[in-house]
Amino acid sequence: MMKIYYKADYDxxxxxxxxxxxxxxxxxxxxxxxxxxxxxxxxxxxxxxxIDFEGKTILDLFKYYWERV
Known part of the structure; x- marks a missing residue:
């Protein structure tokens, strides 16, 4: 299971x-x-x-996993 914790609209x-x-x-x-x-x-x-994901945004995370899947 993958969980992403993020901030959207100040929440x-x-x-x-x-x-x-x-x-x-x-x-x-x-x-x-x-x-x-x-x-x-x-x-x-x-x-x-x-721990090796060093990005800051959803787009960064997408690029990180795009290369891996």
């Missing part, structure tokens, strides 16, 4: 995906739920923090 939020490829696919639709500029402050996979 801290989180969203879950079954796996990183589901996250990548969710941004490839015409009207994605997550906006590129949302600030990401933590990502976990199976409750373990992804």
């Amino acid at each position: 801290n939020k989180e969203i879950e995906f079954e796996k990183p490829s589901d996250f990548v696919g969710s941004l490839l639709v015409d009207d994605p739920e997550l906006q590129d500029e949302y600030e990401v402050f933590k990502v976990t996979i199976n409750d373990e923090e992804v």
Whole structure:
């Protein structure tokens, strides 16, 4: 399970995906739920923090996983 903790509209939020490829696919639709500029402050996979992700936004996270899935 992948969890993304992010800030949107001044609120801290989180969203879950079954796996990183589901996250990548969710941004490839015409009207994605997550906006590129949302600030990401933590990502976990199976409750373990992804420590090598150094980006700041949803777009950065997309690029990080685009290369890996």
